[in-house]
Amino acid sequence: MIGSAQAFVDILKTIQRCAKVDVPVLINGETGTGKELAARALHYAGPRRAGPFQALNCGAIPDLLVENELFGHVRGAYTDARGTQPGLVELASGGTLFLDEVDALSYKAQGALLRFIQDGTYRELGGGTDKRADVRVVSASNKSLEALARAGKFRQDLMYRLNTLIVDMPSLRERREDIPALVTYFLQASEKEFSLGSKHFHPQSITDIISYGWPGNIRELENFVRRAYLLTDGQVIFQSPDKSPDHCSNLSPAGDGPARRCNGAQQAIVPFSDAKRLAVDYFESSYIAQLLRTTGGNLSRAAQLAGKERRAFSRLVKKHGIIRSDF
Known part of the structure; x- marks a missing residue:
């Protein structure tokens, strides 16, 4: 859990x-x-x-x-x-x-x-x-x-x-701050299961994911992440949750905004400071996971690649609940 x-x-x-x-x-x-x-x-x-x-x-x-x-x-x-x-x-x-x-x-x-x-x-x-x-x-x-x-x-x-x-x-709506960690976990699980390489979500997608209402809660989030992982050819996932849980909305890879916006009926307005904090949390957790994957779980080597002291990097690993043995 x-x-x-x-x-x-x-x-x-x-x-x-x-x-x-x-x-x-x-x-x-x-x-x-x-x-x-x-x-x-x-x-x-x-x-x-x-x-x-x-x-x-x-x-x-x-x-x-x-x-x-x-x-x-x-x-x-x-x-x-x-x-x-x-x-x-x-x-x-x-x-x-x-x-x-x-x-x-x-x-x-x-x-x-x-x-x-x-x-x-x-x-x-x-x-x-x-x-x-x-x-x-x-x-x-x-x-x-x-x-x-x-x-x-x-x-x-x-x-x-x-x-x-x-x-x-x-409900997942009552614990939105856990969404970045859950997304990272489900991406890692998908990578292990399907062996299609490391992937991460575009920042705009993360903002949409955090704001979405998730009526199906964690099960719906897991299904969305798995589907997005499988449907994305590159490393960056340009997909956001749609009102319908059966399909995804695609974001423009050029970064010029959504090709199709999420329906507002399922969206929640998240304050700017909260959205920024959650997006940063997701970046940190996915970035740390990428480094540990590259170094086979070697904390010292990962900290060196990140340009951070080992102790500070270790605190970030602990903060995001990342388990080194998974890499």
Whole structure:
């Protein structure tokens, strides 16, 4: 998890506090804010870190199969059940069960989950006896469970079982100062994956990226950076986010302004001083990454090429969270 914005630092502290207590946790947040990463951080920072981490996207499983996925089945439970299959609850025993999009569960599935959370027991489909599993349940939703409960679409008793502790993930709009570091990280990841050489964004593109609304949050940003990296032949990326997340706007390589401006509906007005600081942050992080890549991670040699003292250069590396071993 990458970031130094106060909203992000605060959520890391919340995760650390929640990890110490073995009770259910509900993670709220818009799509693409990193809810599963937060769930994994809760698991690996807590006392169950040595146990398994099992995840289920409740919105991606047909209602008829949810209980089968959670609790498993015995042979003969239904026509195609030719053998016994353990559910995720059993597989997660001693560890963490992460339920993403928990708001998508039907009322029937909610009742079965409630029973398990209440007493730790469940019954396989077709089974005749109750089984027990020691599991910590972490759930996530991009909708308000309280609002759904008031509307009669989510069991209130289950909501109170799931939200013993709550983690509210900040949107990318609430942590714009982390965007330069995230862009650098995703560019480095793309370079490693596709081996198309080192690339960086044009300063005007960075200004547009920082100002963009990012309704899809970090997932949308990652997708944009990967696409821009793949579609750019040279070292400088002349692309900016468009209102539509499915395509990019191209900037004129001659530097005479955008060939197509971003739609203002998705843009935020960033004060000049903030935009300048964030653009400088991006320049620093991408420049340092380029030097370390050139020197194979040799800090002294990179500092020498930059014309800076080793100690000052080391502070910049630390400031931007750059890991030398990645080079």
